[in-house]
Amino acid sequence: MSSAVYDKVKELLIDKFGVSEDEVSPEATFSDLDLDSLDLVEFALAAEEEMGVRISDEEAEQLDTLDDTVKLLEKKGATVEGAG
Amino acid sequence: MTAVLDGIGVAVPDRVVTNDDFAARLDTTDDWIRTRTGIGERRIADPAVATSDLAFAAAQDALKHAGSESPSAVLVATTTPDHPMPGVAPLVAARLGWDAVPAFDVQAACAGFIYGLAAAAGLIATGVSERVLVIGADVMSRITNQDDRATAVLFGDGAGAVTLRAGEAEEPGAIGPFDLGSDGTQVGHLMVEAGGTRVPGPSPEEPARFLSMNGRDVYRHAVRRMTDSSSRLLERAGLEVDDVDRFVAHQANLRILMAVADRLGIPEERRVSNVDRFGNTSAASIPLALADAALRPGERILLTAFGSGFTWGSTLMTWPDLGFVDNDHRR
Numbered sequence: 267m268s269s270a271v272y273d274k275v276k277e278l279l280i281d282k283f284g285v286s287e288d289e290v291s292p293e294a295t296f297s298d299l300d301l302d303s304l305d306l307v308e309f310a311l312a313a314e315e316e317m318g319v320r321i322s323d324e325e326a327e328q329l330d331t332l333d334d335t336v337k338l339l340e341k342k343g344a345t346v347e348g349a350g
Numbered sequence: 351m352t353a354v355l356d357g358i359g360v361a362v363p364d365r366v367v368t369n370d371d372f373a374a375r376l377d378t379t380d381d382w383i384r385t386r387t388g389i390g391e392r393r394i395a396d397p398a399v400a401t402s403d404l405a406f407a408a409a410q411d412a413l414k415h416a417g418s419e420s421p422s423a424v425l426v427a428t429t430t431p432d433h434p435m436p437g438v439a440p441l442v443a444a445r446l447g448w449d450a451v452p453a454f455d456v457q458a459a460c461a462g463f464i465y466g467l468a469a470a471a472g473l474i475a476t477g478v479s480e481r482v483l484v485i486g487a488d489v490m491s492r493i494t495n496q497d498d499r500a501t502a503v504l505f506g507d508g509a510g511a512v513t514l515r516a517g518e519a520e521e522p523g524a525i526g527p528f529d530l531g532s533d534g535t536q537v538g539h540l541m542v543e544a545g546g547t548r549v550p551g552p553s554p555e556e557p558a559r560f561l562s563m564n565g566r567d568v569y570r571h572a573v574r575r576m577t578d579s580s581s582r583l584l585e586r587a588g589l590e591v592d593d594v595d596r597f598v599a600h601q602a603n604l605r606i607l608m609a610v611a612d613r614l615g616i617p618e619e620r621r622v623s624n625v626d627r628f629g630n631t632s633a634a635s636i637p638l639a640l641a642d643a644a645l646r647p648g649e650r651i652l653l654t655a656f657g658s659g660f661t662w663g664s665t666l667m668t669w670p671d672l673g674f675v676d677n678d679h680r681r
Contacts, residue, residue: 282612304569308573323567
């Protein structure tokens with residue numbers, strides 16, 4: 267899987283949450299990556315700041331795999347700066 | 351005239367309650383609490399101790415430190431007054447033996463100390479008082495359900511006080527400018543619902559008597575508001591983030607503090623935190639952190655806080671040469 271949004275999510279996870287690059291895959295869940303409930307809130311905040319979309323708390327709670335997350339972000343019209 | 355800090359004092363209860371103490375009776379663990387909050391232990395007041403007792407002890411400590419016991423205005427930032435009426439400040443003034451001084455409380459929850467400093471700066475600027483004693487004091491354990499693992503572990507009791515005198519804006523110790531704000535539309539995320547005039551007097555067992563919190567919303571708003579308020583303040587002061595030597599945010603949760611500092615671009619070594627030892631002491635947290643920070647004269651400090659309301663506020667100061675700051679937290 268490759269898209270500008272996926273790459274941005276991957277970058278966020280590595281830069282802001284200290285996830286190592288080889289752990290990131292579309293099938294990985296937030297709990298696989300050792301992210302807890304507060305990390306999910308923080309992730310939603312970061313997504314809003316960096317991609318201009320608002321993830322509600324209810325949606326954040328439902329997030330499972332990175333693939334699901336990217337799909338939700340794309341459905342909401344996430345934009346990534348510099349991506350074509 | 352500008353408010354200039356010339357003394358600081360603290361008082362916390364002797365009794366230490368560790369995460370393991372909670373884990374022994376609630377479904378929680380030391381690891382869970384530490385990871386999510388950064389808190390390791392907190393001080394809890396004995397039943398006989400009220401907010402004015404801690405406030406008075408911190409005030410005495412600050413006055414000794416300032417080397418001036420002359421009567422001044424007394425301002426107490428608190429959410430947990432001894433009584434619904436009157437405020438804590440007149441009680442503290444009376445115990446200090448000060449007759450007929452201006453004395454009132456400021457209720458801005460965890461942002462109360464910054465609001466208190468702003469109010470004190472106003473008293474000094476308008477010539478109402480030459481000196482003001484500003485105290486942040488709360489006994490949060492009294493309004494927190496000690497059987498609720500989501501909130502009980504977060505809070506601690508304590509008080510911190512500073513003495514302010516009229517001075518010049520360029521002096522070390524000068525406080526300001528300020529950025530203050532509120533958003534009452536979000537009241538339901540963090541409140542004690544009952545005990546006022548909207549929902550009067552429930553029996554002591556009712557949950558509405560205790561603090562309730564929607565942690566996710568509080569986290570999100572706290573990070574946003576403190577970051578924005580700090581940025582606005584720096585802009586108003588004509589300063590850059592690099593001009594800030596120490597960052598003292600309200601000590602509610604280490605992860606909120608770090609998230610705000612990350613967004614502002616403040617390096618880790620400049621961030622002050624003692625939340626591991628005291629938990630969230632509400633209005634007392636900023637002075638407790640200042641007393642613990644081993645600040646050096648001339649250091650520029652950015653203070654920011656956020657609390658129920660929501661309320662938030664930020665200010666700047668340079669640390670004056672106060673000599674030794676006694677942060678031995680006993681009373």
